[in-house]
Amino acid sequence: xxxxxxxxxxxxxxxxxxxxxxxxxxxxxxxxxxxxxxxxxxxxxxxxxxxxxxxxxxxxxxxxxxxxxxxxxxxxxxxxxxxxxxxxxxxxxxxxxxxxxxxxxxxxxxxxxxxxxxxxxxxxxxxxxxxxxxxxxxxxxxxxxx
Amino acid sequence: xxxxxxxxxxxxxxxxxxxxxxxxxxxxxxxxxxxxxxxxxxxxxxxxxxxxxxxxxxxxxxxxxxxxxxxxxxxxxxxxxxxxxxxxxxxxxxxxxxxxxxxxxxxxxxxxxxxxxxxxxxxxxxxxxxxxxxxxxxxxxxxxxxxxxxxxxxxxxxxxxxxxxxxxxxxxxxxxxxxxxxxxxxxxxxxxxxxxxxxxxxxxxxxxxxxxxxxxxxxxxxxxxxxxxxxxxxxxxxxxxxxxxxxxxxxxxxxxxxxxxxxxxxxxxxxxxxxxxxxxxxxxxxxxxxxxxxxxxxxxxx
Numbered sequence: 001x002x003x004x005x006x007x008x009x010x011x012x013x014x015x016x017x018x019x020x021x022x023x024x025x026x027x028x029x030x031x032x033x034x035x036x037x038x039x040x041x042x043x044x045x046x047x048x049x050x051x052x053x054x055x056x057x058x059x060x061x062x063x064x065x066x067x068x069x070x071x072x073x074x075x076x077x078x079x080x081x082x083x084x085x086x087x088x089x090x091x092x093x094x095x096x097x098x099x100x101x102x103x104x105x106x107x108x109x110x111x112x113x114x115x116x117x118x119x120x121x122x123x124x125x126x127x128x129x130x131x132x133x134x135x136x137x138x139x140x141x142x143x144x145x146x
Numbered sequence: 147x148x149x150x151x152x153x154x155x156x157x158x159x160x161x162x163x164x165x166x167x168x169x170x171x172x173x174x175x176x177x178x179x180x181x182x183x184x185x186x187x188x189x190x191x192x193x194x195x196x197x198x199x200x201x202x203x204x205x206x207x208x209x210x211x212x213x214x215x216x217x218x219x220x221x222x223x224x225x226x227x228x229x230x231x232x233x234x235x236x237x238x239x240x241x242x243x244x245x246x247x248x249x250x251x252x253x254x255x256x257x258x259x260x261x262x263x264x265x266x267x268x269x270x271x272x273x274x275x276x277x278x279x280x281x282x283x284x285x286x287x288x289x290x291x292x293x294x295x296x297x298x299x300x301x302x303x304x305x306x307x308x309x310x311x312x313x314x315x316x317x318x319x320x321x322x323x324x325x326x327x328x329x330x331x332x333x334x335x336x337x338x339x340x341x342x343x344x345x346x347x348x349x350x351x352x353x354x355x356x357x358x359x360x361x362x363x364x365x366x367x368x369x370x371x372x373x374x375x376x377x378x379x380x381x382x383x384x385x386x387x388x389x390x391x392x393x394x395x396x397x398x399x400x401x402x403x404x405x406x407x408x409x410x411x412x413x414x415x416x417x418x419x420x421x422x423x424x425x426x427x428x429x430x431x432x433x434x435x436x437x438x439x440x441x442x443x444x445x446x447x448x
Contacts, residue, residue: 019420022401024367056321061346062178064363 029068044090158206167354181345182334188351190334227291231302237276254295263289280307301333371419
């Protein structure tokens with residue numbers, strides 16, 4: 001953009017839409033932004049691109065980006081102020097914790113289902129969990145990546 | 147969605163000799179980019195001309211900003227920046243004098259923007275329109291439309307003959323124009339890449355038939371190609387086309403519905419793929435041809 005009227009630069013958020021994903025585009029935007037916010041990669045107060053600018057970057061329509069922003073605003077992750085644009089909201093620690101916990105629950109559930117598919121018993125699954133815990137804890141103590 | 151429509155057409159028809167456009171029924175509200183797409187001779191420029199009262203519909207009701215032609219012509223046109231397919235009477239005028247001429251008519255004329263656009267397109271203000279190459283003439287005509295400070299831009303093939311760099315600039319300018327959320331752009335194009343890049347809605351016209359006004363993302367999300375291990379039986383909802391073979395190839399316009407119906411019949415989806423907008427258009431054209439004459443157009447609301 002060679003224009004002098006260019007908007008002040010905003011952080012480019014690495015969002016990505018996939019047409020192979022059965023989730024509709026606005027849901028993909030929502031979940032990716034939610035993840036960035038919950039993981040702290042987008043801090044409270046960070047300005048988000050306008051709906052039009054985001055639509056242009058993602059090659060989707062403003063109808064889609066508006067849907068995503070409205071949902072995220074409804075869930076309290078972002079807020080829009082007249083003339084101020086859209087920023088990441090301050091999120092209560094309990095909410096953050098609940099979401100983190102939910103992510104772990106999901107991963108655990110997936111691991112258990114994988115075990116069932118492999119024909120493992122409850123006993124064997126418990127053993128694996130125990131072994132994994134010990135191994136990972138040892139890893140952390142040695143300064144390795146958890 | 148609230149507020150009155152920027153554009154509203156009810157049962158609008160126009161015919162010349164063998165060519166018949168319409169009936170067109172649609173409403174467009176502020177804040178959207180609408181691409182008008184279809185083969186040559188489909189009626190794109192006729193539609194644009196009617197929106198500017200350069201061509202009068204034979205019947206139907208056409209409103210811009212709630213007003214009608216000819217009563218509200220001046221009031222309407224002060225709010226519309228128009229880029230015609232072939233600008234008339236520009237050739238002998240310089241970029242500078244064209245700007246001055248336009249500025250007298252448009253109260254919100256933005257001279258700084260005009261100068262900026264000329265500079266970026268490397269157009270010397272003293273050069274006559276007729277001396278410029280086709281592509282540069284397009285850029286100048288676009289600058290004139292944008293600098294009017296209008297709420298609505300009607301752009302008839304704004305990038306035809308423009309080089310890739312200039313084309314990109316035009317698309318950037320359109321999206322900057324849309325930034326504040328209450329502006330509207332209707333542009334005719336042959337370039338699907340532009341539709342993919344900036345359109346919110348797609349209006350399909352073919353052989354004068356209005357095939358509908360669609361949300362672009364819905365088209366991209368809902369239309370799918372499924373390769374399946376066997377042909378489904380009976381009427382499967384959403385199926386637009388079936389090619390026999392193994393695997394058979396199904397085109398559908400509602401991902402969930404068709405997917406569930408196939409699942410219920412125990413038809414296995416071997417692979418699935420996305421359709422591009424050209425393919426969607428050609429299916430819509432075929433569907434329309436196959437349908438009864440009695441269908442009297444389609445009503446859409448944006």
